[in-house]
Amino acid sequence: MWSNPQFKQFYQATIGTLVLVAAWQIASFFFPHYLFPPVQAILARTVSILINWPELKQVLETAARIFAGLTGAFLLGCLVALVIGRSPKIESYITPLLVFLQGIPALSWVIIAIIWFHGTEFRIFFIMVITTLPAFTFQILDAYRSMSKDLFEMTMSFRPSARILFRVLIVPTIVPGILTAWKVNLGNAARVVVVAELVGATGGVGYELLRQQQLFDMAGALAWTIQLVLFVLVVQQVIVMVERWLLRYRPVSERAS
Template sequence: MRPVILSAAGIGLLLALWQLGHLAYGSLVLPGLGETLAALAGLIGRGEVASALKATAFNALAGWLISVVVGVLAGGLAGRYEDLRHLLQPLAIILIGIPAIAWVVLALLWFGGRWAVVFTVSVATAPMIFAGAVQAVRSLDDDLARMARAFKTPPMAMVTDIYFPHMLAYLYPALATTLAMSWKVSIMAELLSGSGGIGDGIAAARARVDTAQLLAWVLVVVAILLLLDQLLLRLVRERMHVWRGQKERDSHG
C-alpha cells in the first residue's frame, strides 16, 4: 500500500498547491478546483468534450498509423541493407531535431486544416519508429534464422515465429511511446491550426480569457495521457522487464 499512499499524497499536495494559488491570485489567473470542475461538467454536458475527443483521436491515430507504416518499412529495409541505412539515418536524425511546432507552421502552408495536424503527427513520430525498426532488424539472430531455413521452416512460420516476435520486442516500446506522443503533438497542432479537437477548444478558451474552461481542457488532456500511460506505457515497462530478464537467463544458461 505504500506506493499507493505516496501517489495519493503527491496528488493531494498538487491539489493543495492549486487551491493556494487560487486563493493568492484569484480566479482570473488560477481558478479554483470547484470552478474548473464546473467548467468541465459544462463542456461534457454540451457534448464539446466528446466531439473534441473524436476529432483529436482521428488526427492522432491517422498520423500515427501513417508513421508506423513508413517507419517500419523504411527502418526494416535500412536495417537489412547497410547502404540504405547510411542514406536514411542522417535524414531521420535531422527530422528528430526539427521542433514539432516548425512542422505545424510548414504543414499549414502546405496542407491546411486537419491534414496539417495529421502530417505533423506523422513526421514527428516516424523517425522514432524508424530507429526501432532498424535496431530490431540489425539485432536479429542470424544463426537462428539460418537454422530455421535449414529445417525448411515455411515462410509464414518464419515471419510469425521468428521475425515478428523479435521485431515486436524492439518496436513495441517505440510504438507505445509514439502513440502517446501523437496525442500531445496533435493537440499542439490543433491549437495553432484551428482545425477542431481539444487544441481548438484550448485556443477558444484562451481567446475568451476563460481560464476555468482552459484548465478544464487541460484536465481532459491529463486524463487521456494518464490513461495511455496505464494502458500502454506501463505494459511496455512490464514487457521489457520480463523480456530483459529472459534474455539474461538465456545468456547465463
C-alpha cells in the same frame, strides 16, 4: 495490500497528484481566480466537457487525430526500419534524412503543412506522421537489430519462407520495441497535435485551448488540458495492459517489485 506492486504504484501516484492539487488550491486563495482558479471550478469544467456531447466530440476528434497520425507513422516506420534492417547499404542514405527530420521543430512543420496543404485533416495527419516517424523508425530498427543471432540461425535451420520467418521470429522480436515506441510517441503526439490544432484547425482540444486563451479563461484552459492528459493516461494504461499480456513470458524477479 502493500505487497501488490500495482496498488503501491497507484497509491504513490495518487499521493503525488493530491500534493499538486493542494498546492494549487492554496495558490487560488492568494492569487486572482483568472490566474489560479479554485480546484472545484476546474473539476466542474472538466466534468462538463465529459458529459457535454459537442465538447466531448472535440476531445474525441483530437484522440482520433492522434491515433491516425501514430498509426501512419508506425506503419511507415515499420516499413522503413525493415528496409534498413534488411539492407544496411540503404541505411547510410535514410538515417541522415531521419536525423535531419528529427531536428525540425513541430511548429515549423505546422507552418510548412499550412503552406503546402489545404485540407485541415491532412495537414494534421502529415504533421503527426512526420514528427513521430523518426522515433518510430529508430526504435523499431533497434528492436529488429537486437534479434538474437542464435535464434535466427536456429530458425533458418528449418528453412522458413520469408513470410514465416517474419511471423515466427521477427514479429515476436520487435514487439517489445513496438510497445515502447507507442508509449514514448503517444506523449509526443499529444503535444504535437495541440500545436497543430492551435494553429491550423477549427476543432479539437488545441482549437479549444486557443479559444480559452482568447476568453482569458484559465479554468477552461486547464479543463481542456486535463482531457488530453486523461486521454494519454488511459491509452498508456491500455498499452501497459497489452504489454503485460504479450510479454507474459518474461520472468519477473521478486526483487523487481
